[in-house]
Amino acid sequence: MKILKIFNLTSAFVLIVFLNVCFSQMALAKDDYPVKIKPDLPFITVYHQGQKVILKRIQDTSHKLVDDFTRTSRPCPPFCLLPMFLEPGIFPVGELGVIDFLEKQVKSGKGFLVDARLPSFYNTETIPGSVNIPWVLFTNKDREEEVFKLLGVKKHSDGTSDFSNAKELCIFCSGPSCGQSPRAIRALYKAGYPPSKLKYYRGGLQIWKLFGFITIVSKSNIVGDEVKK
Numbered sequence: 162m163k164i165l166k167i168f169n170l171t172s173a174f175v176l177i178v179f180l181n182v183c184f185s186q187m188a189l190a191k192d193d194y195p196v197k198i199k200p201d202l203p204f205i206t207v208y209h210q211g212q213k214v215i216l217k218r219i220q221d222t223s224h225k226l227v228d229d230f231t232r233t234s235r236p237c238p239p240f241c242l243l244p245m246f247l248e249p250g251i252f253p254v255g256e257l258g259v260i261d262f263l264e265k266q267v268k269s270g271k272g273f274l275v276d277a278r279l280p281s282f283y284n285t286e287t288i289p290g291s292v293n294i295p296w297v298l299f300t301n302k303d304r305e306e307e308v309f310k311l312l313g314v315k316k317h318s319d320g321t322s323d324f325s326n327a328k329e330l331c332i333f334c335s336g337p338s339c340g341q342s343p344r345a346i347r348a349l350y351k352a353g354y355p356p357s358k359l360k361y362y363r364g365g366l367q368i369w370k371l372f373g374f375i376t377i378v379s380k381s382n383i384v385g386d387e388v389k390k
Contacts, residue, residue, distance in 0.1 A: 196219065198217070205264055207267070207289050207290035209291075214377060218372065219375065243343050247343055247347060248356060253363050254361070254362050258360070259362050263290045266329045267290055271329055272331065273294075274288065274331050276288065276293050276294075276333060277294065278339075284379060288369060291333075293379070294345070309352075322353055328358070332345055332360070332361060333362035346361055
């Protein structure tokens, strides 16, 4: 009986030590991210073209943008600021909205984060977890049935569309003055895509990078495997 008590005390001590180590490691891991997404969210995990990516913000608090996204003024037209609300029922989202969309709709397979820029831009850098469906495909009526099929839309023989299983889409491009994602969204809206299944990330790559979120160099996957899932 005495041996059993010693054993139980030893087991309890080992368990306490183990839990302390685990909690210490968790606290340390959290402290490794001085620049968090939210106070209780240092990063999220996404998959980009089959590869696991830790989506986080740049941790260097002295970091500054030095690329083309630092430009403040472009000729208007054509680079005019776009409205927040493109069409009735289509709501804009910010950076936390994109994170939430990736965590819920994309992770569950119910939606796509769509980079609507042309492949040459997408291949340079994009938001991890996004797929590339260039705006020109949405505006091309000859490709509408093909694109709709990839997005879960069923075309009937009478020409009508069934959107009941259509994917939710969060669409972005280069930034607030980039017209590529608005063209894609307006084409979808005009074709009858439910506004409730469309979101507009107006900030795009410019604001995404301004807040220090990482980007990823990607290989174009236009209407590719990730879109077909």
